[in-house]
Amino acid sequence: MSDLPAAADPAAIGPLTLVEFPHPALRRPAKPLVRLDDAVSDAVERMFDIMYDAQGIGLAANQVALPYRMFVVNCAGRRGEGEEHVFINPVLSRPRGTAVQEEGCLSLPGVRMDVRRPERVMVEAWSLEGEPIALDLDGLLARVVQHEFDHLEGRLFTDRLPEAAALEVRDQLDEFARVFAGRQSRGELPPQAELIAALDRLEAARCRE
Numbered sequence: 315m316s317d318l319p320a321a322a323d324p325a326a327i328g329p330l331t332l333v334e335f336p337h338p339a340l341r342r343p344a345k346p347l348v349r350l351d352d353a354v355s356d357a358v359e360r361m362f363d364i365m366y367d368a369q370g371i372g373l374a375a376n377q378v379a380l381p382y383r384m385f386v387v388n389c390a391g392r393r394g395e396g397e398e399h400v401f402i403n404p405v406l407s408r409p410r411g412t413a414v415q416e417e418g419c420l421s422l423p424g425v426r427m428d429v430r431r432p433e434r435v436m437v438e439a440w441s442l443e444g445e446p447i448a449l450d451l452d453g454l455l456a457r458v459v460q461h462e463f464d465h466l467e468g469r470l471f472t473d474r475l476p477e478a479a480a481l482e483v484r485d486q487l488d489e490f491a492r493v494f495a496g497r498q499s500r501g502e503l504p505p506q507a508e509l510i511a512a513l514d515r516l517e518a519a520r521c522r523e
């Protein structure tokens with residue numbers, strides 16, 4: 315027994331919330347996970363909850379301010395329907411074909427634009443249970459996996475727009491930045507240094523240098 319408070323667990327993952335552009339987690343390339351623990355499993359469950367609540371079909375870890383190479387997908391977008399996928403440390407290869415389809419992003423609510431991507435792609439990853447995954451994807455799943463993989467690289471779908479379309483969304487992105495800065499200045503969101511320190515701590519807990 316001690317009068318001193320217990321030291322905070324540096325690996326602790328607190329309550330997760332969806333973060334919006336321009337939260338620094340969204341522009342920071344995520345690091346491979348070298349440690350899968352119960353907190354990561356819990357975080358994956360929470361990510362599915364958050365994704366379904368927001369009516370999304372994919373969610374990357376950095377969209378809940380976790381700096382890890384991990385994302386979840388369910389093309390049905392509803393719990394109990396479709397198939398839930400968890401991809402840990404994913405690698406994409408063999409891009410083939412081209413397809414254009416409208417995309418949106420839970421971190422950029424209200425923004426929807428046509429995005430050109432390879433139509434088919436191969437994904438190799440690990441499951442939450444540590445089993446290897448290798449899937450050759452096409453259709454919606456191929457698109458969602460590429461969108462979520464971009465998040466892990468610190469990229470948003472708006473980075474992939476041709477010049478005219480990029481100009482079209484520039485004002486919307488500026489508005490997101492204004493709103494975010496306003497929330498920080500009112501203390502509704504932590505200051506930038508604190509957001510970055512939290513990412514550094516989580517990265518140090520479960521990623522290699």
Ligand code: ZN
Pocket residue numbers: 418419420421461465
């Ligand atoms: Zn997104």
